[in-house]
Amino acid sequence: AVNHVHSATGVGVRGDTKSINTTYKNGTYYMEDRTKYMYSQKGSTINTYTFNNGTSSQYYMTDADNTWNASTQRAAVDAHYYAGKVYDYYYNSLGRNSYDGNGHAIISGVRYSSRYNNAFWEGTQMVYGDGDGSTFIALSGAYDVVAHELTHAVTEYTSGLVYSYQSGALNESWSDAMASVMDSNDWLIGEDVYTPGISGDALRSMSNPAAEGQPAHMNQYVNTSSDNGGVHTNSGIPNKAFYNFATSIGSRSIAGKIWYTASRDYMTSSTNFSGARAATLSACAALYGSGSSYYTSLKNAWSAVGVY
Ligand SMILES: Cc1cccc(C(=O)O)c1OC(=O)C1CC1
Numbered sequence: 001a002v003n004h005v006h007s008a009t010g011v012g013v014r015g016d017t018k019s020i021n022t023t024y025k026n027g028t029y030y031m032e033d034r035t036k037y038m039y040s041q042k043g044s045t046i047n048t049y050t051f052n053n054g055t056s057s058q059y060y061m062t063d064a065d066n067t068w069n070a071s072t073q074r075a076a077v078d079a080h081y082y083a084g085k086v087y088d089y090y091y092n093s094l095g096r097n098s099y100d101g102n103g104h105a106i107i108s109g110v111r112y113s114s115r116y117n118n119a120f121w122e123g124t125q126m127v128y129g130d131g132d133g134s135t136f137i138a139l140s141g142a143y144d145v146v147a148h149e150l151t152h153a154v155t156e157y158t159s160g161l162v163y164s165y166q167s168g169a170l171n172e173s174w175s176d177a178m179a180s181v182m183d184s185n186d187w188l189i190g191e192d193v194y195t196p197g198i199s200g201d202a203l204r205s206m207s208n209p210a211a212e213g214q215p216a217h218m219n220q221y222v223n224t225s226s227d228n229g230g231v232h233t234n235s236g237i238p239n240k241a242f243y244n245f246a247t248s249i250g251s252r253s254i255a256g257k258i259w260y261t262a263s264r265d266y267m268t269s270s271t272n273f274s275g276a277r278a279a280t281l282s283a284c285a286a287l288y289g290s291g292s293s294y295y296t297s298l299k300n301a302w303s304a305v306g307v308y
């Protein structure tokens with residue numbers, strides 16, 4: 001195969017079978033995807049590793065027969081598969097080549113620590129816990145989780161929103177918004193890996209933030225110093241604005257393109273909620289004109305959550 005590139009069969013966190021891109025070298029197969037534009041451009045790949053439930057060293061994911069169906073491989077199969085889908089969305093739909101815009105390699109590490117109910121962008125890579133099996137199952141098992149984490153990296157290279165108070169809530173919200181564009185069959189975040197014993201709930205709801213304990217209006221903004229100034233709480237307000245806008249114009253992809261353009265061209269590290277409104281309006285005007293129906297809908301979407 002070209003560059004030893006193979007498409008393999010893998011089984012994901014929830015037992016679902018999917019095709020993943022692997023590389024054959026040194027007599028075995030690696031969870032290394034060489035099929036993206038960035039590989040031909042600069043040799044960059046999507047690579048997925050395992051912490052094997054440690055917290056310091058990462059180890060290659062290898063498989064002798066390229067059938068990735070062991071239970072210990074499931075979190076890696078999904079981290080790898082969904083990272084490829086998120087790369088494809090940013091490249092094909094938004095014209096962005098990886099999170100830095102210049103084909104940077106995409107690294108994920110799964111099985112971080114033990115019973116770890118968390119996922120995060122570590123600054124150079126994504127890291128996923130296995131969950132404790134009650135609050136979460138392995139967190140890479142959800143498309144919207146992977147899209148959320150990789151969008152944290154996009155945010156670092158675009159707006160650079162500081163991860164505290166209003167700019168931090170926007171940082172969180174932009175990750176949820178782009179995740180909802182890619183994982184587009186509901187307005188829930190994390191539902192596929194959250195509380196396996198409870199159906200219908202989610203980590204967050206963009207259509208009804210209050211359902212998962214978040215404010216949905218500026219007059220419910222939570223002033224707190226915990227969680228870096230409530231970044232996972234107050235994100236409900238811009239999340240609701242995104243929901244309002246996407247549903248009013250009938251297109252998540254157009255709403256997502258405006259949100260991405262706002263982050264890339266009009267937002268900075270200290271942008272607050274009012275500044276985010278202005279930035280999305282500027283992006284909307286640049287893309288579709290200030291006389292477009294989208295522009296009016298966008299103003300209404302923000303005013304409905306009390307942001308001017
Ligand atoms: C589960 C979790 C805990 C703490 C921070 C994050 C974080 O990445 O901000 C986190 O992941 C998410 O929010 C993803 C979207 C489900």
Ligand SMILES: [Zn+2]
Nearest residue numbers: 148152172175
């Ligand atoms: Zn986040």
